[in-house]
Amino acid sequence: SGVHHALNPDPYRGVFGSDGEKYAKDVQDLIQFGTSGNVAGFISEAIQGVGGIIELAPGYLPSVYKIIKEAGGLCIADEVQSGFARTGSHFWGFETQGVVPDIVTMAKGIGNGIPLGAVVTTPEIAEVLTRRSYFNTFGGNPVCTAAGLAVLNVIEKEKLQDNAFVVGSYLKERLTALKDKYDLIGDVRGRGLMLGVELVTDRNLKTPAKLETLHVMDQLKDIGVLVGKGGYYGNVFRITPPLCFTKEDADFLVDAMDHTMSKM
Numbered sequence: 001s002g003v004h005h006a007l008n009p010d011p012y013r014g015v016f017g018s019d020g021e022k023y024a025k026d027v028q029d030l031i032q033f034g035t036s037g038n039v040a041g042f043i044s045e046a047i048q049g050v051g052g053i054i055e056l057a058p059g060y061l062p063s064v065y066k067i068i069k070e071a072g073g074l075c076i077a078d079e080v081q082s083g084f085a086r087t088g089s090h091f092w093g094f095e096t097q098g099v100v101p102d103i104v105t106m107a108k109g110i111g112n113g114i115p116l117g118a119v120v121t122t123p124e125i126a127e128v129l130t131r132r133s134y135f136n137t138f139g140g141n142p143v144c145t146a147a148g149l150a151v152l153n154v155i156e157k158e159k160l161q162d163n164a165f166v167v168g169s170y171l172k173e174r175l176t177a178l179k180d181k182y183d184l185i186g187d188v189r190g191r192g193l194m195l196g197v198e199l200v201t202d203r204n205l206k207t208p209a210k211l212e213t214l215h216v217m218d219q220l221k222d223i224g225v226l227v228g229k230g231g232y233y234g235n236v237f238r239i240t241p242p243l244c245f246t247k248e249d250a251d252f253l254v255d256a257m258d259h260t261m262s263k264m
Helices: 020-034 058-072 093-097 123-131 142-157 161-179 210-225 246-261
Strands: 041-044 074-076 103-106 118-121 183-191 194-202 228-230 238-239
Touching: 041 058, 058 093, 074 238, 123 161, 142 161, 161 183, 161 194, 161 238, 161 246, 183 228, 194 210, 210 238
Parallel strands: 041 074, 074 103
Antiparallel strands: 103 118, 183 194, 194 238, 228 238
C-alpha cells in the first residue's frame, strides 16, 4: 500500500523506553530499507489519544522531522485531540516537542461539539489545490465557522489554557497519589487536561487489567462519573474533561476512583 507504520515511541511499554533517538532510528530504517528513499510525508499525534494518552518519547519528533525532510517528505501533525489548549502548557500538542509541522489537522475542540474540522498549512503547500478542481459540500459553512470563532474567543477570554495547566497539574498530582495507594494503577501520564491512567494486574510485567478497567468504569458511572478508555489493550482511562474543569471537579473524580478501587 506504500504506507509504513513506525514503532510506537511509548515511554511506558515501548521497546526502547524513553529513548526518542532509538525510535527515530526505526523511522530512518523504514525509509532506507522499505522505500525508494523518498517519502510523501509523516503523520503523528504528539500525544496519542485513543492510543492511550501516550506522550511520545522525548526528542522523538525533532529527530523524525529532520529525517523526513531529508527524504523529501512533509511533516503532518494530528491535533484533533491534543490541540486547542488542552495540554495547558501549550496551545498545540506538537509544541511540547519543539517542532513546527508543515500541515496541521484539527477538529473536535475546534467546535466544542459543533461538527467542524480544519487543515492548516503553508501557502506553498496549499497552492497545489489550485491545480485541480476541489469541491466540498459543507466546507466553510458560516454556522460552523462562527462557532469555531466563538470557541477561540472563549478560550482566550476565560483563560482556559491556564486553567487546563493549573487544574490538570493538580489532577495529575492527585492521580499519582492514587497510584502510590493502589498497585492496580501502573502508570499516570499526560499533561494538562489530557491524562491517562493505565491499570495493570502486575506492575513488573505490566499485565493489562482489562476486566478491572471495565469494572471501575461501571462503578464510576453509577456514582455519576463518565470516563472513557483506550490504549491497545483497552486498559487506560482517558481523562480528557472540558477545559472549564475545576479543582472541585478533579477532587470528585479522584475521590470516586479512590472509593471504587478501595472496594476491589
